[in-house]
Amino acid sequence: MENSILNKVKETEALFENYEIVGSELARLRRLRSKLEERHITVSVIGQFKRGKSALVNRILEREIMPVGIVPVTAVVTTVDYGDEEAEIHFNNGLVQKVEFGNLSTYVNEQENKNNKLNVSKVAIKCPSAFLENGITLVDTPGVGSMHEKNSEEAYAFVKESDAVVFTLSVDSPINQIEIDFLKNAKEYAAKFYFAVNKIDVIDDAELNSYMEYCRGFISGLMEVENVTLFPVSAKDDRGIDRLKKAVTDDLLRESSHILEESASKKLHDIVMSALSQVTFYRNALSMTHGEFDAKFKEMQEFFDAIHVEAVALPESLKENRVVCQAYINDVKNRLTAKVKELFGIDYHYDIADIEGETAVAAGNVSGQVDEICSSLNKTLNAIFMHREENTYVVARRINDLNRLVRRLVKMRDEKIE
Ligand SMILES: Nc1nc2c(ncn2[C@@H]2O[C@H](COP(=O)(O)OP(=O)(O)OP(=O)(O)O)[C@@H](O)[C@H]2O)c(=O)[nH]1
Ligand SMILES: [Mg+2]
Incomplete structure (x- = not known):
């Protein structure tokens, strides 16, 4: 099964090699092939601005790496892979600069790097978090829907590179049209979805139950599946985080071939x-x-x-x-x-x-x-x-x-x- 998608990618690559005009698609095909060959899975944390995506990434990694804040913060995509601690800033002109974790905010934070005036293309981090050990790349993305349109564009663009997504909602506001549109788009690219319902520490159990029921029905309809599993979490007090992490790592270990194959097939279609x-x-x-x-x-x-x-x-x-x-x-x-x-x-x-x-x-x-x-x-x-x-x-x-x-x-x- 998996070989058939890999073969399909290779065949398409051979076809495109004859036509200069599809150069950028050829480059995407090559990236897709090496991803399939390396069996790397990209899990992106996506959602509307201020849902707590960066805080959630920090909790998953068990480290305070990503800048978090009350105003729109994340301005550039940050990928995290397994390895000894290091952080690299990749600029649009191809320059790569190593920085200390403590200085990440200068490049990642919308308030410091306004409209990405520093022309950062992405930030690539390595850290020895157990969650990443089996070939997972965890990605923090800018939020969609804020007044900073560039951030939404970045987030939309990165979804195309994702195999699985943790779609982050928050109990302090019901799901809205911006999230619905983003989710519909993400559905076209990623093979696996986890719905994190964040900030459960700000409401009581009864309120949480009614929020969950409302969300479950709504998202099932949107995703066209009978039942979706939601993960109530608090990136503040750690509640529910282990359950979410376990679900992601268990699934990915068990179904990595299937997830890679399904997401590669969606990406090939897009290419x-x-x-x-x-x-x-x-x-x-x-x-x-x-x-x-x-x-x-x-x-x-x-x-x-x-x-x-x-x-x-x-x-x-x-x-x-x-x-x-x-x-x-x-x-x-x-x-x-x-x-x-x-x-x-x-x-x-x-x-x-x-x-x-x-x-x-x-x-x-x-x-x-x-x-x-x-x-x-x-x-x-x-x-x-x-x-x-x-x-x-x-x-x-x-x-x-x-x-x-x-x-x-x-x-x-x-x-x-x-
Ligand atoms: N009470 C509570 N607050 C949280 C929780 N998670 C995040 N926050 C707060 O929510 C605000 C936004 O968190 P961020 O992690 O910056 O949100 P984000 O989704 O990454 O935001 P953008 O990068 O701007 O899209 C911050 O003030 C956090 O402290 C949570 O579980 N509970
Ligand atoms: Mg953020």
Whole structure:
């Protein structure tokens, strides 16, 4: 069973390798394959802001690591794996910086890192908590629904990477539309759900019973299952935490193959859907009028020229530092991706290398490397440009080839993975 999904991922990977246009989907497929091969399970704690997600993560880990507070706090995704204590900040430009646990708040906390002005992509922590021992990655996510829209986007995006989720509700407010929408979305990606009903220390038993009854009925309907198990907990006084932890670890030990397979199959479906929209767009760009395509093509060439001029003019002192060079190159990649998106609506993918001393690029010829990066993208655009210039028969054949790929993707989308 599990091999069949792994094979399916490999087959799709082989297919996508032939089409540059699905580069970012190919990168996601590769991540999915290595997850399946390593049998790592990602358990994310998700929910509306201020439900006590970070406090719950701390209780599960039995450590006060995540910043907690009365105002919206968590601004970036924080993953926690088993290992000796360490914390790394990953930045959007690929830089990775080790920090002390005590300094995490500077990067994670919305109040200190407003609108993620520090451009943190994620925080990766290791700690020797028993809960993580069997290959679980526990993830604290920003809450949805606060005025900080970026936090919701982050949370929505991370659900796609989750195999199981601990959906966190809180007894001080009934489930609302924001939570319903988020839950419906999460259902598309994660294979296993645990519903934690937090803050039970603030109400008495009778109130808790009626809250639980209301929630159970409501969530069963939403999840389309007859009965859901809820986990009443208090991240403040520890009540119910052991039961939740035991349920998660027992299930994951027993059903890890099944959970991985089910969540991989949902993710594969999503990747196929996204490739489908990509290829459709590429096909459409090919079918654009000359005037329309040529104007966008010209703007892109001007952008390449400006980047070249900028890279050549970089100060010598900067060019000598390997880490700074790699950060600059990653930044160029990010800017190119954004420009292509703006002009063509295409998600052009570049692998952004994590930068640690030994992985940074050789210093020196930065402008040469920047030219190389621009030139590979330029080649793709030129390919479209050339095809535009070809006779209508050739263009029609190419569009036909893309149509075949679209049909294959549609078939994969509709296929049930056995
Ligand atoms: N009484 C009580 N308060 C709690 C409990 N869990 C969390 N809190 C409080 O609820 C507030 C929010 O907790 P956080 O853990 O920061 O909530 P969050 O869901 O991570 O919030 P965001 O990161 O902003 O989405 C804090 O003031 C916590 O002290 C609990 O079980 N009981
Ligand atoms: Mg939080």
